[in-house]
Amino acid sequence: MSKGTTGFSKTIKFTSETYPEIKRDSKFAELTLDHVKFFKELLGSDSAIIDGVSRDATEDIEPFNGDWMRKYKGHTKLILKPASTEEVSQALKYCNDNMLAVVPQGGNSGLVGGSVPVFDEIVINMSRMNKIRSFDDVSGTLVVDAGVILEVADNYLAEKGYIFPLDLGAKGSCHIGGNVATNAGGLRLLRYGSLHGNVLGIEAVLPDGTIVDDLSRLRKNNTGYDLKQLFIGGEGTIGIITGISIICPQRSKAINVAYFGLESYEKVQEAFKEAKGQLSEILSAFELMDQQSQDLVGKVTNNKRPLDNEYPFYCLIETSGSNAEHDNEKLEKYLEHVMEKEVVLDGVLAQDETQVKALWGWREGIPECLGYWGGVYKYDVSIPINELYALVEDTKTKIKKSGLMGDTDEHPVVEVVGYGHMGDSNLHLNVAVRRYDKRVEKVLEPFVYEWIAKRSGSISAEHGLGLAKKNYIGYSRSHTMIRLMKQIKELYDPNGIMNPYKYI
Amino acid sequence: MSKGTTGFSKTIKFTSETYPEIKRDSKFAELTLDHVKFFKELLGSDSAIIDGVSRDATEDIEPFNGDWMRKYKGHTKLILKPASTEEVSQALKYCNDNMLAVVPQGGNSGLVGGSVPVFDEIVINMSRMNKIRSFDDVSGTLVVDAGVILEVADNYLAEKGYIFPLDLGAKGSCHIGGNVATNAGGLRLLRYGSLHGNVLGIEAVLPDGTIVDDLSRLRKNNTGYDLKQLFIGGEGTIGIITGISIICPQRSKAINVAYFGLESYEKVQEAFKEAKGQLSEILSAFELMDQQSQDLVGKVTNNKRPLDNEYPFYCLIETSGSNAEHDNEKLEKYLEHVMEKEVVLDGVLAQDETQVKALWGWREGIPECLGYWGGVYKYDVSIPINELYALVEDTKTKIKKSGLMGDTDEHPVVEVVGYGHMGDSNLHLNVAVRRYDKRVEKVLEPFVYEWIAKRSGSISAEHGLGLAKKNYIGYSRSHTMIRLMKQIKELYDPNGIMNPYKYI
Numbered sequence A, B: 001m002s003k004g005t006t007g008f009s010k011t012i013k014f015t016s017e018t019y020p021e022i023k024r025d026s027k028f029a030e031l032t033l034d035h036v037k038f039f040k041e042l043l044g045s046d047s048a049i050i051d052g053v054s055r056d057a058t059e060d061i062e063p064f065n066g067d068w069m070r071k072y073k074g075h076t077k078l079i080l081k082p083a084s085t086e087e088v089s090q091a092l093k094y095c096n097d098n099m100l101a102v103v104p105q106g107g108n109s110g111l112v113g114g115s116v117p118v119f120d121e122i123v124i125n126m127s128r129m130n131k132i133r134s135f136d137d138v139s140g141t142l143v144v145d146a147g148v149i150l151e152v153a154d155n156y157l158a159e160k161g162y163i164f165p166l167d168l169g170a171k172g173s174c175h176i177g178g179n180v181a182t183n184a185g186g187l188r189l190l191r192y193g194s195l196h197g198n199v200l201g202i203e204a205v206l207p208d209g210t211i212v213d214d215l216s217r218l219r220k221n222n223t224g225y226d227l228k229q230l231f232i233g234g235e236g237t238i239g240i241i242t243g244i245s246i247i248c249p250q251r252s253k254a255i256n257v258a259y260f261g262l263e264s265y266e267k268v269q270e271a272f273k274e275a276k277g278q279l280s281e282i283l284s285a286f287e288l289m290d291q292q293s294q295d296l297v298g299k300v301t302n303n304k305r306p307l308d309n310e311y312p313f314y315c316l317i318e319t320s321g322s323n324a325e326h327d328n329e330k331l332e333k334y335l336e337h338v339m340e341k342e343v344v345l346d347g348v349l350a351q352d353e354t355q356v357k358a359l360w361g362w363r364e365g366i367p368e369c370l371g372y373w374g375g376v377y378k379y380d381v382s383i384p385i386n387e388l389y390a391l392v393e394d395t396k397t398k399i400k401k402s403g404l405m406g407d408t409d410e411h412p413v414v415e416v417v418g419y420g421h422m423g424d425s426n427l428h429l430n431v432a433v434r435r436y437d438k439r440v441e442k443v444l445e446p447f448v449y450e451w452i453a454k455r456s457g458s459i460s461a462e463h464g465l466g467l468a469k470k471n472y473i474g475y476s477r478s479h480t481m482i483r484l485m486k487q488i489k490e491l492y493d494p495n496g497i498m499n500p501y502k503y504i
Helices: A034-041 A058-065 A086-098 A151-161 A176-181 A265-278 A291-301 A324-340 A353-364 A366-373 A391-401 A438-444 A447-454 A471-474 A479-492 B031-043 B058-065 B086-097 B150-159 B176-181 B265-278 B290-299 B325-341 B355-363 B367-375 B390-401 B439-446 B447-454 B470-475 B479-492
Strands: A048-052 A078-080 A101-106 A122-125 A132-136 A141-144 A199-205 A211-214 A240-247 A254-262 A283-290 A313-321 A345-350 A373-383 A415-419 A426-433 B050-051 B078-080 B100-105 B122-125 B134-136 B141-145 B199-205 B211-214 B240-247 B252-261 B283-290 B313-320 B346-349 B377-382 B413-421 B426-433
Touching: A034 A048, A034 A078, A034 A086, A048 A058, A048 A199, A058 A122, A086 A122, A086 A199, A086 A211, A086 A240, A086 A324, A122 B377, A132 A151, A132 B470, A132 B479, A151 A176, A176 A240, A176 A254, A211 B479, A254 A265, A254 A324, A254 A353, A265 A283, A265 A313, A265 A324, A283 A291, A283 A353, A291 A313, A291 A353, A291 A415, A313 A324, A313 A353, A313 B390, A324 A345, A324 A479, A324 B325, A353 A366, A366 A373, A366 A415, A366 A426, A373 A438, A373 A447, A373 B313, A373 B325, A391 A415, A391 A426, A391 B325, A426 A438, A438 A447, A471 A479, A479 B211, A479 B479, B031 B050, B031 B078, B031 B283, B050 B058, B058 B122, B086 B211, B086 B240, B122 B240, B134 B150, B141 B150, B150 B176, B176 B240, B252 B265, B252 B325, B252 B355, B265 B313, B265 B325, B283 B290, B290 B355, B290 B367, B290 B413, B313 B325, B313 B355, B325 B346, B325 B447, B355 B367, B355 B390, B367 B426, B377 B439, B390 B413, B390 B426, B390 B439, B426 B439, B439 B447, B447 B470, B470 B479
Parallel strands: A078 A122, A101 A122, B078 B122, B100 B122
Antiparallel strands: A048 A078, A132 A141, A141 A240, A199 A211, A199 A240, A254 A313, A254 A345, A283 A313, A283 A415, A373 A426, A415 A426, B050 B078, B134 B141, B141 B240, B199 B211, B199 B240, B252 B313, B252 B346, B283 B313, B283 B413, B377 B426, B413 B426
């Protein structure tokens, strides 16, 4: 479970207080002035280090100790900002030799507490490694430092007619290194596929200082185990990614958006299947929103609803292609077809850029509107597509039975809402509440996790494990898989200094 | 270097004779009647085992001991054909406990000797595990046994309007398990991406019998290290893949093909870039053929050339989309554009299915026609796209200088030819010869490998390492990478029983 961001507490609790059961591992050394001296000499520049050991630097360090949701807060006293792979290598080797725990940090935009320290782990922040190393505008291969901000790379590519094959809300701050380390999914996955397919090469540093020089710019290279894949989604627990090579597709010239209403989840599946068939190569998003989610957005924003009547389900389709006329024709034909077959009951097509944005608002506005009443219990899950929405229905039934949901103040729960990336079988189950309440949590957990486990779903589709989901991995992975994962961790990080207390 | 298939020797030499420097590792046990008894009891059925230990079964075993190119031949005396993952697990555990070496075998269509034994390794052939386990026709997720033949799966999907995201010449015999184990690339990679992105889950068995139950059907699942990736391209050296889950795209309704002539490799790159921009989402193949390759095909087949004049380079473009009219319009507009800008000098568009096949014949016919004079030295390499063709030019210059190339019989070399999957930066450098000649080999090697290494290319783009390329990995991978790969091998297969003498 992840709790939403709105209200409730002004001061941020230390993670060590929120999770009193997590104890600092005594095998790790405490930072000394000698350690700091080494790092100062290694990194040289004043801007490369924030030293809270020899002086009080609480204020300077604060942004690195906590996350943007204000849910996690660590006790670190040292921030290192290496400027090269060689510096990362020497810093890590020293930490490993001296049993100093480390947290790799990118743009710090994660949702599961993976990029902030719990205790006094040294933060290795990658923001100074921010160069675009090369771009081949025939093959579309981009090579960047890990600290390059996603939006910076995408803007750079836009000028050349290319697009970064990943897009997400935090693009203005997140680092590409962090995206890769967390295997970020985002909005373009349906069209461009996952980072496991798009990342061509990785340069990374292991705890012992070994530089993994696997920064291939080749689309095909069948010479041995594809080790870079372990770093994709490894959440900084076996090494620090310092460079990435990635294949980028051409940027689409035309974007079209349609929004429509349907009478059941069965019809949503039909509409999706038809969309894949008819829109095929131009389909770039297929988003699902239930009635409750749209009612909430309507209530909070007071915007005019896109359709005249109300429907149990809504979908948003986006197409991206190289020819606006062709795409329009395909989308219109598709809508005609699904309306004639009564798969879709009503629909509207955006006529211009403003309408595109307005329609997307009914999807993208959901998370914010959900927080309107106070808080949100959030689950980011993946379930085989035929049962995707049943989780929302079953959760709602259970909460209704508990008597905790209602229109009046004494009921903590306002509504149970489902929406998400239908195209990727990725559901956001959100429970909007007037206040966080232990009774609600008890109804939700372990119910939700058990429900997902029964269907071989994933308890974390795209957010990762971090600290928040560490204890729940057993709902999505077998004992065997967890054992094999721990073997990998042990292989690369035998001292356990990399991002401790998290992941598996 | 891989040698072509035509002529030269009627009897197949044992691999142990071709490579006398490879010695049987004495740590492996010799097969006994007790071992055979165990496997007979385990697998039950008569059709599950070919026993060459207690009787002479040379003839029955022959197809499993050798490869289709007739280049490799082993000495195995035992073929196991398990019917379930549980049987694979018990068989492997027994082999591991008794130090019996093993070769996993799929359709045995590989090009580098990876799927045939060298000495008396037991062959575990997967052909009896040939069930399609499930298909979700909303998400497009297919789950199959490893032994399902690629074409069988693709035909099954065709009926449902889907396509397998991989296509290659051997599709009538290759197993999907083998495709995944060798990370096959093939014809659709430009459009649908690599198996690292498309494979959603893998079920595999480790040498100690552990069943890796990572057969997720989910598109997104960020819960721990993506271990399945190690098996993709692992060439059966850390375990045997028994099941695969893969995401399949919708089948395109329209296929269009164009063939054109260009004056230089610079223009080829321009044409490719323009194709990516204008054809973007419908581009499914961009193949390069040089003048020499087309001259050879013309000479051998006597077919009428598609274009009236001759050009230094030719390209074949294929589009696949959901609307034939739209695709035609895009392709025509593209051709107009590139001809007007003089990027392309002449071009032709296939008007029907027959012409589509005829044009593809000028690309697909190259390998066969190359063998016309006797033999072929073949290299399947990947090079950054701007230097892709320079390898052919430099090799030709070197061979010409050596005096080994000419029109008369005393010259072993007929021609140096370049063609390949331009869209994937994947070049096939082929040297057509009248006979294999040590002097030619000395000119070619290590020259070709050194040339590729200097440009950070790959000495095996899609064929893998197997036995053929085992000793050349150092040209494409650093000492560090090889050391890290050996660590993985040691972790999963400490006894070294899996596919020995090959890979890294």
